[in-house]
Amino acid sequence: MNKVILLMTASVSTRGMRGGCFSNEERESMYVATLAYYIEHILKKDQYRQIVFAENSGWNIENLKAKLPIFDKNKIEFVSLNPDEFDISKGKGFNEMLMINKALEISEFLKKSSYFFKVTGRYPIYNLNYFLKKADKILGYQGFDMYCDIKDHRLYDWFMPEWSGHSFECRLFGVKKTFYQIEIAPLYSSCNDYNGSFMEDVMFAFVKACKGNIKLRFKREAYLGGVEGSDNTALSFSKNQDSWKGNMKRMIGNFIRIFLPFFYF
Numbered sequence: 001m002n003k004v005i006l007l008m009t010a011s012v013s014t015r016g017m018r019g020g021c022f023s024n025e026e027r028e029s030m031y032v033a034t035l036a037y038y039i040e041h042i043l044k045k046d047q048y049r050q051i052v053f054a055e056n057s058g059w060n061i062e063n064l065k066a067k068l069p070i071f072d073k074n075k076i077e078f079v080s081l082n083p084d085e086f087d088i089s090k091g092k093g094f095n096e097m098l099m100i101n102k103a104l105e106i107s108e109f110l111k112k113s114s115y116f117f118k119v120t121g122r123y124p125i126y127n128l129n130y131f132l133k134k135a136d137k138i139l140g141y142q143g144f145d146m147y148c149d150i151k152d153h154r155l156y157d158w159f160m161p162e163w164s165g166h167s168f169e170c171r172l173f174g175v176k177k178t179f180y181q182i183e184i185a186p187l188y189s190s191c192n193d194y195n196g197s198f199m200e201d202v203m204f205a206f207v208k209a210c211k212g213n214i215k216l217r218f219k220r221e222a223y224l225g226g227v228e229g230s231d232n233t234a235l236s237f238s239k240n241q242d243s244w245k246g247n248m249k250r251m252i253g254n255f256i257r258i259f260l261p262f263f264y265f
């Protein structure tokens with residue numbers, strides 16, 4: 001059964017990247033906790049699902065693996081990428097997209113799969129199984145090229161112009177492998193956090209202009225755990241993603257997605 005591969009991107013060490021958060025040891029513990037959650041709640045519940053864990057900072061992956069609970073080695077592939085091939089002077093988006101590109105070249109799991117679902121590796125998505133099952137159907141059976149989520153409204157344009165109402169959700173998305181390699185992979189060179197070319201904006205512009213068959217909206221909010229690695233002035237922002245504020249934001253988001261599906265808030 002050709003199920004969507006789960007691709008987790010990871011940079012355990014920030015290697016001094018401007019804006020990077022948490023110590024290397026704190027970040028490693030976050031990746032370990034996230035992988036442990038997915039081992040228990042995804043791999044043990046779905047005999048066909050596989051995970052690719054791609055890491056690009058040169059961290060000792062064997063030490064990280066030793067801290068995980070027992071897992072089926074045929075279901076997780078660890079891909080260690082050469083940090084010298086990345087450029088921290090261009091920020092997170094450039095390097096994350098380049099990491100996906102290189103993982104597609106190297107990973108044996110990904111070479112054998114037609115689709116993948118990319119997630120951030122640093123904190124868990126508690127309802128990830130929902131999105132993986134949707135991706136199996138949307139990418140596999142319905143033939144879409146991409147399954148993703150965007151924010152696209154003008155409320156902020158009118159009332160809070162310092163905030164963006166138009167962005168792509170980079171923390172999780174599913175895509176057909178060939179579509180990614182042909183259409184999306186080259187976009188990494190357009191990203192540079194430090195001149196304002198964020199991955200969220202580059203990908204938003206792409207999906208809005210693309211002629212491909214793209215599902216642009218999730219029907220549910222992602223239930224994110226852990227701690228955000230950035231700060232934001234938005235009223236809805238919560239550093240602790242599982243706080244009362246984060247839970248309230250998710251509840252309101254689900255209401256809008258169910259009852260106002262045309263409003264991409």
